[in-house]
Ligand SMILES: Nc1ncnc2c1ncn2[C@@H]1O[C@H](COP(=O)(O)OP(=O)(O)O)[C@@H](O)[C@H]1O
């Protein structure tokens with residue numbers, strides 16, 4: 001589309017803290033255009049935070065995020081909103097508007113940003129709903145959907161504006177095996193059929209491995225390892241091996257940072 | 271001692287910081303109101319949700335408050351042979367004080383808490399973030415319509431409260447206790463002034479509507495996005511709104527009458 005080339009999102013030396021807690025300390029990631037990229041990391045590493053930063057909802061303390069040649073932190077409000085129209089995001093909970101039906105939820109971005117005639121809106125919405133298998137559920141309210149259906153409805157909404165990139169926040173968490181299969185299938189079809197870039201954050205290693213072209217493992221605010229699924233499997237890094245084998249303890253400690261066990265149990269009170 | 275001073279300072283800094291955030295929030299809220307010109311349907315929906323749904327409780331309360339006022343006024347005034355003046359007493363009490371104040375309190379409990387809970391839940395379920403990511407400004411689409419609706423609805427509800435209260439006073443004073451109907455109305459007509467009493471009552475309603483809506487929406491948008499966060503924000507809305515109404519009422523009364 002533009003001259004930005006092979007890399008769609010470029011994260012350079014990103015720093016961010018919440019209160020006194022440093023979440024990112026010098027994060028560097030390149031997300032290739034047209035591919036499925038997954039960022040892996042244990043819960044609480046800041047994966048959701050990273051997606052929100054790419055969407056410009058949170059500002060970095062230092063470093064930069066560039067999306068399609070635009071530096072997110074430096075955009076005016078109007079430019080940021082224009083960029084967001086080209087990004088789709090699938091939140092962990094779906095984030096459907098509870099007071100609208102499924103159909104109206106999917107139609108919402110079109111109604112907000114375009115003056116398309118009702119007939120055309122209806123066509124576009126039904127096409128997207130059909131693609132995620134929810135055409136029959138169009139008149140249901142979000143509360144009547146199962147978790148998997150809500151996520152698919154949200155996917156339809158994220159796709160209705162034909163984004164250049166879609167971001168998935170832990171799409172597999174809490175899904176039964178069947179919806180998991182459906183979602184996996186959808187994510188890869190969406191990526192190949194619509195030719196967009198997919199960025200997923202997850203801690204489900206196996207699923208992520210099966211559909212990603214490129215994976216990035218982050219922990220404690222920096223990238224531990226990055227590469228294709230094959231490269232990661234053969235990586236010698238202890239981090240990666242711990243993550244791949246799901247071992248409870250290793251370089252990623254099982255214990256949250258704490259004072260010495262013995263002193264805390266036996267030591268004098270402060 | 272130094273620990274105490276430290277906590278004391280931190281407490282007040284926390285409060286000041288929150289007040290600052292609330293003030294900035296208010297500016298954004300007011301700036302977003304102009305976008306409603308293009309989308310009046312959002313405002314109408316909120317007027318229904320906040321105004322119409324609070325109407326029944328306001329009318330019932332107004333009726334009873336009017337009846338009680340008439341009863342109390344009659345019992346006191348009869349000793350002086352002045353029971354014909356209950357019309358004046360009922361109307362002035364309602365229009366100047368109880369109409370706006372009681373309506374404000376009811377509104378905070380019924381509509382304000384609902385606004386906080388609704389917005390807090392939208393935050394907790396990522397709906398607000400979702401709107402932002404769809405390039406939709408929650409101030410324009412979610413907050414401003416509710417704010418303006420509360421501001422418009424409260425004075426109207428207060429006026430209806432007073433009107434029904436006057437009817438309630440008539441019911442008890444004239445129909446039950448036998449005060450002369452002509453006296454009830456004519457005493458009221460001659461002593462209630464439109465500019466001094468009715469307009470000032472209206473201004474109180476507008477001020478309370480402004481403050482209650484502001485508190486309710488800010489508490490919802492500022493809450494910690496968890497179930498406990500939403501429930502404590504809802505409680506804060508009712509407590510702060512009620513205190514604000516009573517405090518402001520004293521100030522306004524001191525200035526107006
Ligand atoms: N609104 C917030 N306020 C303060 N801390 C937060 C907030 N949201 C997330 N955090 C903290 O930031 C860290 C990263 O959160 P998040 O990005 O949600 O992690 P992940 O998605 O990887 O599980 C967590 O430790 C979390 O406690």
Ligand SMILES: [Mg+2]
Pocket residue numbers: 047048049092169170
């Ligand atoms: Mg998360």
